[in-house]
Amino acid sequence: MEIEAEANPMDKYLRADRIPHIWCPGCGLGIVLNAFLHAIDELKIDMDELAIVSGIGCTGRIAGYINCDSYHTTHGRAIPFATGLRLANPEMKVVVISGDGDLFAIGGNHFIHAARRNIDITVIGVNNYNYGMTGGQLGPTTPLGARTTTSPYGNVEHPFNLCHVAHASGAVYVARWTVLHAVRLKNSIKEAMNKNGFSFIEVIAACPTTYGRRNKMPTGLDEMKYYREHSIIRHGIDPSQANIEIGKDIIVGKFIDIEKPTYSDAFEELKKRVKK
Amino acid sequence: MKKEIRFSGYGGQGIILMGNIAAKAAVLYDDKNAVYTPSYGPEARGGAASSNVIIADEEIDYPYVTDIDVLVAMSQLGYEHNAPLLKDNGVLIIDKDLVKLKNGVGKVAKIDATRIAEQLGKRIVANIVMLGFFTAVTKILSYDAIKKAVLESVPAKFKELNEIALEKGYKEGKK
Amino acid sequence: MKKIRFWSGDIAAAEGAIAAGCRFFAGYPITPASDIAEHMALRLPQENGIFIQMEDELASMAAILGASWGGAKVMTATSGPGFSLMQENIGLGAITETPCVVADVQRAGPSTGMPTLVGQGDVMQSRWGSHGDYETIVISPSSPQESFDLIIRAFNLAELYRVPVIFLMDECVAHMSERVVVPPKEKIEVVERLKPSMPPEQYMPFKPLNNIAPMAIAGMGYKIHVTGLTHNEKGYPQTTSTEVQEWMIRHICDKIRKNERKIRDIEEYEMDDAEIAVVSFGIAGRSAKAAVKIARKHGIKAGLIRLKTIWPFPEEYFENAADNIKKFIVAEINYGQVKLEVERSIHGKASVELLPKFGGAVHTPMEIYNKIKEAKNGN
Structure with a gap:
């Protein structure tokens, strides 16, 4: 009897020789990757014209699994690297996929300024409330009271509301989903990638190994159940009203979708004016 | 030939531009070697401004002014700070309304550059009046060269005014 | 025809960079290097290039690396404190073999030091500033003329050896103005980076051919992976292989060390x-x-x-x-x-x-x- 493994239709977008991935069982990153691949499949993106840039961390490894030009940069610096790449090579669609610590702690300054400039990139920020790769330390999105290895008595810092940060900084597209909302997430990624300008999607993702088990959700399934019980879709809500707190509802949806000129648009105009 | 020149005054008089224009004139229009360095060291402190130029036929290695051949002083402070560095046979050029001499030793060329500029309607061109005067007194630069350098360095709508200012100063120096 | 200019070292460096083909500049203001950024802001749009003022030097350095992989000849300019901030991504440039030029206009340090006055204290930092084993090329001009001539060489060496080249100026050279002879365009030697021409399945982005690997820029269809992790010839992370680490370090160092005589000036x-x-x-x-x-x-x-x-x-x-x-x-x-x-x-x-x-x-x-x-x- 001859047995042939069935190929997954998404395999063509992956670097087969880089699989298996490094992620833990129950991790939300597989769902994010899957949603992203379905989005580019449905958008019929030419993989020669897609560049993925990431920083450091578990999420940062996504870049290495997708079969396109991919850049795994230093901690926090994915966005400025992507800015340079996008400006120097306007043919490329540039997507940054990185984690909450990378994008909003060490890289926070770059995030707000790229949004302010309206650089034409899509940023997918995977928020698992902690630094997973390094063992579960406190991050800029760790909810008040949550236990991490560097907040063993419970977090006393106020976390960022990432969508509020993105909106306040000038992003033209802002959405939030959890990994439970895989199809809605995919649809948002499609919308974001079609936006002209700085688009941001926050994905709340399970991290049972280093976050969940210290916060009464020891498996990926526990975290998914929590998302199901607590998520409420509120499209168009002011992101400032969508703070995340333990035990309270997680407000998800598409919050912002506006138009304004990108840095590239404005710079091209400028060049026309000053041409010798 | 090697001349070390310092222009001194206070911020806002266009002292930096004077040095730049003089060196530019030497390099671009008189085919000499010249180096311009902005305010440097203690003489640049407080409200004081200075700029330095070396003009030479030979290669200029060390670019800073140490023993001054020509000191142009457009403020009392600039005069007092820098006069001790003037060579024995050096030339001192002053705006006579702004500088009160402390000892009368040496060659001093005096002009009321700021007053002349005011009469032309723009006090700001006092530095250009002074550059014209400097050109005539020292003969280090040709008038043609300094004129070209001035016209190249000022905004288009002020070219005429600056040309008149330069000529006024130059004529004063020829007297 | 050659042209005679009266330029400061900073302006000459910026013009030299443009003559060498630099079309992307990202930077952050700092004395005494700001004149370079200001001149690039003025000139690059005229040359169909891009100038962007970033939020800090970390971002400036990251942006030029990204733009280099986007296909541009790239540069940033800074001074001591900013140079310190750039070190992390100079290391990324070294390990990913990314051509770029970093002008460090030295002022007196350490720390904020004497912001407007000269220093030459970054000699060791320009070589050893980032962590780990790597090599850079460091070029130091003595005049505005050399700021023009040697920055062209800096770009050529960066492209030839796929390495960050540090253009180690100082406040005095940057701020003094002198005669600069600009040769006619056709007399200026400009080196372009080697790009791959083989089919993608045969291409190994970090496998040297005669010392240096051809560099596939974004969008050429090679679908490469570039990482700051220790990587093999294919560019894939190999974070536990001491053999790959040894191969990679020897390569990024020896490509410079073994060519010291050619680089010497x-x-x-x-x-x-x-x-x-x-x-x-x-x-x-x-x-x-x-x-x-x-x-x-x-x-x-x-x-x-x-x-x-x-x-x-x-x-x-x-x-x-x-x-x-x-x-x-x-x-x-x-x-x-x-x-x-x-x-x-x-x-x-x-x-x-x-x-x-x-x-x-x-x-x-x-x-x-x-x-x-x-x-x-x-x-």
Whole structure:
């Protein structure tokens, strides 16, 4: 009897020789990757014209699994690297996929300024409330009271509301989903990638190994159940009203979708004016 | 030939531009070697401004002014700070309304550059009046060269005014 | 036709960069390097290039790396504090073999130091500033003319060797203005990076062909992975293989070390019969030359070795030079950096003395001449 493994239709977008991935069982990153691949499949993106840039961390490894030009940069610096790449090579669609610590702690300054400039990139920020790769330390999105290895008595810092940060900084597209909302997430990624300008999607993702088990959700399934019980879709809500707190509802949806000129648009105009 | 020149005054008089224009004139229009360095060291402190130029036929290695051949002083402070560095046979050029001499030793060329500029309607061109005067007194630069350098360095709508200012100063120096 | 310009070192460096093909500049304002950014902001849009002022030097360095992978010739410019912030991504540039030019207009440090005054204290940082083993090429101009000429060479070497090249200027050279002769465009040698032409399945993005791997820029269809992790010839992370680590480190270092002679660029003045050699670079090199002229007038057999390329350090050159030199005097505006390298290179064949300036001022020719005279008299 001859047995042939069935190929997954998404395999063509992956670097087969880089699989298996490094992620833990129950991790939300597989769902994010899957949603992203379905989005580019449905958008019929030419993989020669897609560049993925990431920083450091578990999420940062996504870049290495997708079969396109991919850049795994230093901690926090994915966005400025992507800015340079996008400006120097306007043919490329540039997507940054990185984690909450990378994008909003060490890289926070770059995030707000790229949004302010309206650089034409899509940023997918995977928020698992902690630094997973390094063992579960406190991050800029760790909810008040949550236990991490560097907040063993419970977090006393106020976390960022990432969508509020993105909106306040000038992003033209802002959405939030959890990994439970895989199809809605995919649809948002499609919308974001079609936006002209700085688009941001926050994905709340399970991290049972280093976050969940210290916060009464020891498996990926526990975290998914929590998302199901607590998520409420509120499209168009002011992101400032969508703070995340333990035990309270997680407000998800598409919050912002506006138009304004990108840095590239404005710079091209400028060049026309000053041409010798 | 090697001349070390310092222009001194206070911020806002266009002292930096004077040095730049003089060196530019030497390099671009008189085919000499010249180096311009902005305010440097203690003489640049407080409200004081200075700029330095070396003009030479030979290669200029060390670019800073140490023993001054020509000191142009457009403020009392600039005069007092820098006069001790003037060579024995050096030339001192002053705006006579702004500088009160402390000892009368040496060659001093005096002009009321700021007053002349005011009469032309723009006090700001006092530095250009002074550059014209400097050109005539020292003969280090040709008038043609300094004129070209001035016209190249000022905004288009002020070219005429600056040309008149330069000529006024130059004529004063020829007297 | 050649053109005569009257430019400061900063302006000359910016114009030289444009002449070398630089079409992307990202930077953050800092004295005394801001004039470069300002001139690029003025000029790059005219040349169909891109200027962007980033939020800090971390971002500036990351942006030029991204733009280099996007296919542009790239540059940033900074001074001490900003140079410190750039080190992390200079390391990324080294490990990912990304061509780029970083101008560091040195001022007196450490820390904020003397923001408007000269220093030459970043010599070691320009070589060793990022962590781990790597090599850079470091070029140091002494005049606006060299700021123009040598930054073109900096771009050419960056593209040729796929390496970050540090253009180590100083405040004095940056702010002084002088004659700059700009050759006609066709007389300026410009090197373009080697790109792959083989089918994607055969291409290994980090496999050297004759020392250097061809570089596939974004969108060429090679779908490469570029990472700051230790990686193999394919570019894939290999974070536990000591063999891959050894291969990679040897490659990124040896591609420079083994070409030291080709990269070497030294001005020798009156060295034919010299017994005392003044070693210097940048602005201090000009004082040193003046001092040697004074010494020669007084019949002292002194010469000048001026380093236009500081790193890779010309060890072999100094070892040979030491056969004929009794004493090396190293005149630098720091408390002993190039001096250590000279000492290391000559294996005790001659004596080496440091003539430091601590920042804020340049040696006068007489200060250096007096040291030459002392050496002559056997002190």
